[in-house]
Amino acid sequence: MAKRDLSYVCQSCGAVYARWQGKCDACGGWNTVAEETNVAATVPAAQRARSKGRPVQLETLHGEAKPAPRMISGIGELDRVAGGGFVPGSIVLLGGDPGIGKSTLLVQASAALANAGHRVIYVSGEEAVDQVRMRASRLGLAQAQVALAAETNTENILATFAAGKAVQFVVIDSIQTLWSDSVESAPGTVTQVRTSAQLLVRYAKQSGAAVILVGHVTKDGQIAGPRVVEHMVDAVFSFEGDGANQFRILRAQKNRFGPTDEIGVFEMTGAGLSQVPNPSELFLSHRDAGAPGTAVFAGMEGTRPLLMEIQALVAPSSLGTPRRAVVGWDSARLAMVLAVLDARCGVRLGGHDVYLNVAGGLRISEPAADIAVAAALVSSLTGAPLPSDAVFFGEVSLTGAVRQVSQAAARLKEAAKLGFNKVVMPALGDGTSNGLEVDTVTSLAGLVAGIAARA
Numbered sequence: 534m535a536k537r538d539l540s541y542v543c544q545s546c547g548a549v550y551a552r553w554q555g556k557c558d559a560c561g562g563w564n565t566v567a568e569e570t571n572v573a574a575t576v577p578a579a580q581r582a583r584s585k586g587r588p589v590q591l592e593t594l595h596g597e598a599k600p601a602p603r604m605i606s607g608i609g610e611l612d613r614v615a616g617g618g619f620v621p622g623s624i625v626l627l628g629g630d631p632g633i634g635k636s637t638l639l640v641q642a643s644a645a646l647a648n649a650g651h652r653v654i655y656v657s658g659e660e661a662v663d664q665v666r667m668r669a670s671r672l673g674l675a676q677a678q679v680a681l682a683a684e685t686n687t688e689n690i691l692a693t694f695a696a697g698k699a700v701q702f703v704v705i706d707s708i709q710t711l712w713s714d715s716v717e718s719a720p721g722t723v724t725q726v727r728t729s730a731q732l733l734v735r736y737a738k739q740s741g742a743a744v745i746l747v748g749h750v751t752k753d754g755q756i757a758g759p760r761v762v763e764h765m766v767d768a769v770f771s772f773e774g775d776g777a778n779q780f781r782i783l784r785a786q787k788n789r790f791g792p793t794d795e796i797g798v799f800e801m802t803g804a805g806l807s808q809v810p811n812p813s814e815l816f817l818s819h820r821d822a823g824a825p826g827t828a829v830f831a832g833m834e835g836t837r838p839l840l841m842e843i844q845a846l847v848a849p850s851s852l853g854t855p856r857r858a859v860v861g862w863d864s865a866r867l868a869m870v871l872a873v874l875d876a877r878c879g880v881r882l883g884g885h886d887v888y889l890n891v892a893g894g895l896r897i898s899e900p901a902a903d904i905a906v907a908a909a910l911v912s913s914l915t916g917a918p919l920p921s922d923a924v925f926f927g928e929v930s931l932t933g934a935v936r937q938v939s940q941a942a943a944r945l946k947e948a949a950k951l952g953f954n955k956v957v958m959p960a961l962g963d964g965t966s967n968g969l970e971v972d973t974v975t976s977l978a979g980l981v982a983g984i985a986a987r988a
């Protein structure tokens with residue numbers, strides 16, 4: 534008989550304890566540990582019978598590797614993040630805040646793939662069939678040949694897939710609503726989520742269908758449920774954006790079949806998500822050119838250049854410890870830039886509140902934004918606007934030197950395409966500037982002096 538006892542599992546990270554405790558030692562979450570019935574995970578009897586110490590066929594590294602075939606939805610921004618389309622037999626986890634548009638995106642993807650001739654099943658555990666239909670008709674996709682089901686039992690779902698013709702693309706919305714007969718915990722608990730995910734991973738590998746799991750995100754941005762689900766799947770995508778603006782960014786956090794630094798940009802409209810093929814134009818469209826404290830950063834997202842506006846506000850503080858508020862950038866990186874400005878350039882902001890914002894709800898992780906941030910800060914402090922036809926990029930080192938960054942050519946090309954005339958960057962090297970006037974900065978102090986001269 535399977536050993537059955539109780540264990541206490543953190544619902545946020547999956548850590549297991551012998552007794553209940555108020556705080557999870559592993560992830561630091563409060564009140565996240567819940568009682569679950571413990572069922573020893575076993576390999577199914579049929580599988581055990583087949584593998585009686587049988588040697589496996591060994592292969593060589595130099596053999597022929599077939600490129601993964603792809604199912605192309607035709608929604609270019611989605612296909613690119615997937616690495617050029619969805620791979621049959623792969624499983625993808627799509628996370629995002631509630632209401633961000635996950636279901637909308639997947640209904641659109643399902644319809645597109647069905648229209649391309651693939652057999653698609655959309656399983657909703659959160660909404661009734663009627664609700665999904667209503668959304669589809671609002672999106673103008675009611676005619677697509679997508680099979681629908683509203684079901685939360687994993688065994689029933691798998692039996693449905695097995696019943697008809699071979700399925701090629703499956704959406705499960707969402708993994709947190711599923712429950713399996715084989716475990717006794719409530720739906721949404723770590724054990725249930727993990728067991729259902731395991732069953733679906735096995736289904737994807739055996740059947741060759743591409744399976745997309747929707748996952749909820751907790752308050753602090755983690756995909757709810759055990760991190761083990763992220764390890765089990767082939768790819769993890771996150772769908773980001775804030776409710777207040779209509780941009781949505783699809784980002785690959787892990788992808789066994791493609792790059793992880795690609796993003797897809799969408800706009801939420803009355804008729805669903807529409808693609809934004811040229812995001813730089815959109816992110817700069819409401820720019821307050823000529824105001825002090827804004828700088829345009831020529832960034833890269835994966836292989837794609839993206840221009841974005843960085844806004845800074847520096848104001849005298851009435852607080853003992855001045856405020857540092859950052860949206861869209863790393864606050865530790867801001868602290869570093871402020872320290873270098875102070876120590877190497879004599880720009881003292883210790884008595885000032887500093888606010889930094891990346892316009893449009895974007896999030897930058899590149900150190901190449903350092904000099905754009907520094908320029909925006911100094912411009913706000915001195916009140917001297919930066920030239921509105923200039924872009925900035927370059928990394929600042931702790932010594933105050935400005936370092937080269939990668940892919941300068943692509944950044945310059947994008948800036949030229951969007952009508953910018955100047956670039957402030959470290960040495961150009963032997964590349965072409967695409968007709969832009971190059972303002973070389975080798976040190977942060979040189980940049981600060983240049984801006985101060987404009988005041």
Ligand code: TYD
Nearest residue numbers: 631632633634635636637801802803804805
């Ligand atoms: P939804 O896809 O249900 O989000 P999720 O599955 O991530 O929870 O999207 C819901 C939001 O999108 C909702 O607030 C309404 C908005 N929306 C539009 O603005 N236009 C549309 O055409 C659709 C279908 C939704």
Ligand code: MG
Nearest residue numbers: 635636659706
């Ligand atoms: Mg939804």
